Amino acid sequence: MIYLDHAAATPVDKRVLEAMMPYFADDFFNPSAAYLPAKKVASDYETAKATIAHAIGAKASDLVITAGATEANNLAFTSLNPLSRVLYLITEHDSVRRVAERLGGEAVSVLPNGLIDLDDLKRKITDETELISVALVNNELGTIQPLAEVAQIIREVKIDRMKRGIRRQLLLHSDASQALNLLDVSVARLGVDLMTLNSAKVYGPKGVGALYVSHDAKLSPLTVGGGQENGLRSGTENVPGVIGFAKAVELAHEHLNGNRKKYASWRKTLLSELDGYELINKKHAVDNFVTICYDGIDAERLVFLLEEQGVYVATGAACAASKGVRSHVLAAIGLSESQITGSLRLTLGETNDEAQIHETARVINRVVEAEKARIQRIES
Ligand code: PLP
Numbered sequence: 001m002i003y004l005d006h007a008a009a010t011p012v013d014k015r016v017l018e019a020m021m022p023y024f025a026d027d028f029f030n031p032s033a034a035y036l037p038a039k040k041v042a043s044d045y046e047t048a049k050a051t052i053a054h055a056i057g058a059k060a061s062d063l064v065i066t067a068g069a070t071e072a073n074n075l076a077f078t079s080l081n082p083l084s085r086v087l088y089l090i091t092e093h094d095s096v097r098r099v100a101e102r103l104g105g106e107a108v109s110v111l112p113n114g115l116i117d118l119d120d121l122k123r124k125i126t127d128e129t130e131l132i133s134v135a136l137v138n139n140e141l142g143t144i145q146p147l148a149e150v151a152q153i154i155r156e157v158k159i160d161r162m163k164r165g166i167r168r169q170l171l172l173h174s175d176a177s178q179a180l181n182l183l184d185v186s187v188a189r190l191g192v193d194l195m196t197l198n199s200a201k202v203y204g205p206k207g208v209g210a211l212y213v214s215h216d217a218k219l220s221p222l223t224v225g226g227g228q229e230n231g232l233r234s235g236t237e238n239v240p241g242v243i244g245f246a247k248a249v250e251l252a253h254e255h256l257n258g259n260r261k262k263y264a265s266w267r268k269t270l271l272s273e274l275d276g277y278e279l280i281n282k283k284h285a286v287d288n289f290v291t292i293c294y295d296g297i298d299a300e301r302l303v304f305l306l307e308e309q310g311v312y313v314a315t316g317a318a319c320a321a322s323k324g325v326r327s328h329v330l331a332a333i334g335l336s337e338s339q340i341t342g343s344l345r346l347t348l349g350e351t352n353d354e355a356q357i358h359e360t361a362r363v364i365n366r367v368v369e370a371e372k373a374r375i376q377r378i379e380s
Helices: 014-020 036-055 069-079 094-102 118-124 147-163 239-254 256-273 299-308 318-322 328-332 337-341 354-379
Strands: 063-066 085-089 106-108 129-133 171-175 194-198 209-213 289-293 343-347
Touching: 014 239, 036 063, 036 209, 036 239, 063 069, 069 094, 069 129, 069 171, 069 194, 069 209, 085 094, 106 118, 118 147, 129 147, 147 171, 239 256, 256 289, 256 354, 299 343, 299 354, 328 337, 337 343
Parallel strands: 085 106, 085 129, 129 171, 171 194
Antiparallel strands: 063 209, 194 209, 289 343
């Protein structure tokens, strides 16, 4: 099997699993309990949170641990006051898009290269805007958004508002679910107030995530109860999950540069050995995302045919693909219907090696050729 869908899910790294194991059956205590073994678990949990926070230049107390990125994204939007407005990038993951839409949010366009249209952003910010949500790395194209530039625009708006005596907050949220593997993420450098992290995309356990919350952002809990996570996310802490997430983040950080080089080289190899495709994410993408299009061919069929050959790829976001929904991301960058229908997303990762990359190119070339021949037979 050659797995090329690491943007959908990454396997838990063996070292992560090892770090988690003691916290299931041995150190199982509730961190809120008063006895000594529980206090040790509480302390290990805080240390793990500090490790995750450290990777983005923050403190443990700045993080709210959640059950994944979807929940963290939803929590970020509780920072809004009534009668305020929210802006979100049109290519956001559904866990941002759906919440923003429900709150009457307005979408900001992207340019054909997938980058945020900063002029459109400037035009759409009004005195009522309180939150702007822009993912650091897009989950279909891998596009890295210029968050520091967005933060600069926000700073200018804030200064202007101050001069005019408008006291409304203006926060920047970023879903960095796909970013921790390959980018050195610093909340201060990026200028974000809220940032979503996702363990499941960095070889950590699924169902674990975090929201970074700056001092300027005031959130409301989505659920109430025992008051854990500073009252923002009640419920007994997922200790093994957070220990695993911390280990995964640590490993990702250690191998950041090596991985970037490795994926860049594999990407280049793949693109040189594949035939007759159009590269969609030409620039500004993280190195492990390869989005290619075979115009006139049904990529859904390709996914199926490639699976038969042991190659696992995607047409877009896994959640959209399972519902048979057309990619809103590819539509937003201006691809035609037939280009969207013919697009494949290959996301490289730690389960791959150089030999698999060559084999992938061979298999895809063969399957695409056969598919073209089949279409020709039908048409003639
Ligand atoms: N945000 C992005 C950019 C993602 O890629 C994903 C997962 O596919 C999510 C959010 C949702 O993550 P989860 O399903 O772990 O809540």
